[in-house]
Amino acid sequence: MPSHLSADHPAAQPPGRGAVDALISQTRRLKGDMDAVRRDARSDGSDPRDRWQRALYDLALHQLNDLDEHLAQLRDGPPPVTGAQDAEPAGAAVPAVTGESLLSRVGSAEWNLLTDHASWSGELYEILGRDASAPPLTLDELPSLVLDADRPQLTAMVTDCLVDAKRIDGEFRILRPDGEMRTVHMMGEPVLGADGSTASMWAVLRDVSELRRSQQAVSETRDSLQRRRHVAQTERRLAVELQEAVLPPWHGTLRLPRQGPSSLDLTARHLPAAPGEPIGGDWYDALELPDGETLLSVGDLTGHGVAVTSGMAMLLGAVRGMAMAGTGPGKLLAWLNQLLDTTVQPALGSAVCCRYRPGTRTLVWAQAGHPAPLLFRDGTGRRLSAPDGVLLGATTGAAYGEAEEALEEGDLVLLHTDGLVPGSSGTAATHRLTDLAPRFAEAETAQDCVRMVVEQFGETARQDDACVLIARVTS
Structure with a gap:
């Protein structure tokens, strides 16, 4: 092939061999570095994000191979x-x-x-x-x-x-x-x-066949990632809307129908997971019952997404219905366990269910594999001794014990779901919550106490959502 572009415009002379060799060396070093990064990033390919990243690595290597070959041809001459x-x-x-x-x-x-x-x-x-x-x-x-x-x-x-x-x-x-x-x-x-x-x-x-195939792979994996992100965003929006429709919208002191129980000051808060994290199945609820008692409950259905949120709504509806029918906490959890055991898509859940009797200031409660309520009195806090109870859906025909706790005016009961204290669980989470007892003693309302909890633990980015419910005995 002629070395000219046209008869009256001669082509520029190629660069010296040494300069091209230097470029080839730089290119090959970069290829080695890129190949090492690609090997370190290997995955099983099940995640669209991983497939997209791998396709980009392959495309970059193809282009570097391309550059290496072209520089070698330039060095060796036409x-x-x-x-x-x-x-x-x-x-x-x-x-x-x-x-x-x-x-x-x-x-x-x-x-x-x-x-x-x-x-x-x-x-x-x-x-x-x-x-x-x-x-x-x-x-x-x-x-x-x-x-x-x-x-x-x-x-x-x-x-x-x-x-x-x-x-x-x-x-x-x-x-x-x-x-x-x-x-x-x-x-x-x-x-x-x-x-x-x-x-x-x-x-x-x-x-450029291999190069175009790599580019197509990048495009396809990017599109797949975008579709998955869109589906996740849609599911998250639906889960949030369902959650907001089911959970009581408490933004201050709870006002139940008929002005609520005069003997309890109630406030709750849902603490969402960090943006981008999936919505879980946590719930909280308070319900004034026909006999004048008050139902308090919190729970968590394992998993994330719309299906879990809809399952949580089903459980919460069952809790309310059985409580209105007069079912005690232990029997109520036993029925919930049977309900989960017979659903089309079996799941596991945990819960605490309490009935407060204002006439005797007695809290009757049961738990299903869930953190026990915390009782705060006179500037100190402790965890209540839990009766027997396994996770909901874990075994057929499970029985759930009940416990009673005599309360006093000014006492504060805190119910919460796992994940309320980021980075802590079990005894460690209990200690961090009971450390708030002196501050709770100075608070005037349950709403002030919930605000303290949110200030202490709610602003930290969390991987899972959580709920907290506080009931303060006022008379």
Whole structure:
């Protein structure tokens, strides 16, 4: 192929060998670093984000391989151009070229419009899968290799080059004789004669099939990730809406129907997980019962998402219905356990259910694998001794014991779900909550106490949502 772009505009001389060798060394170091990062980031491919990252790593490596091969060709100089008269003897073996080795291979060609003579480099024969002993195709014959859908684009590029002296820069797909489809990127320019007319056209052609496949993989994984993110956002919105529709919207002191129990000051708060974290199945509730007693409950259905939130709504509805029918806390949890055990999609849950009897200031309560209520009195706090009770849905026919606690005016009972204290659970979480006892003793309302809890634990980014309910005995 000629080294000129046109007869009156000679091409710039290539850079010195030393400069190109330095660029090759830099490229290969970067390839090694990138390959190491890719190996460290291996996963099982089940997560769309992981697949997207892996596709980007592969694409980057393909492009670095491409750059490495091109720099090596630039350093070694242009390949010899062969025409029909220079072709190898019939029957000469053409080296097998794999898809990976074709990735960065560059071929060249020139078509003389005056003599209708074509010259192809050996690499171009390999890219197009042509027998090296066959004559190179003319511009009129070249479209025969191209897929029907891409022929108009190739024709338009060649016509613009020959008629309007425009540069060629475009891609088309070819079907090799072995049946393999490849994507070829073609760049070229017209070569002008002494009279200013187009005398010939030269071009370089590069197989970019693997590169385009990597780009397509990146695009597909990105789209998959976006779809998954959209689905997650939609599910989160539905879960939040369902949660808000079911849980009492307490933004201050609770006011139950008929002005609520005069003997209790009630406040609760739901503490959501950090943005982007899924919605769980935590609940809190207080219900004034027909006999004048008050139902207090908190619970947590394991899992996240809309299905769990809807399951929580079902459990909360069952709790309210059975409590209104007069069912005691222990029996109520036993029925909840049976309900979970017979659902189509079995699940596990934990709960605390309490009935407060204002006449005797007695708290009757039961628990199902849940943190026990905390009692605060005279500036100190302690956890109540829990009766027997396993997780809801853990075993068929489970029985749940009940416990009674005599309360006094000014006492404060705190119910909460797991995760209220980020980074702590069990005894450690209990200690951090009971450490608030001196501050609770100075508070005037249950709302002030909940505010203290939120200030202490609610502003920390949490991986799971949580609930807290505080009942203060006022008379």
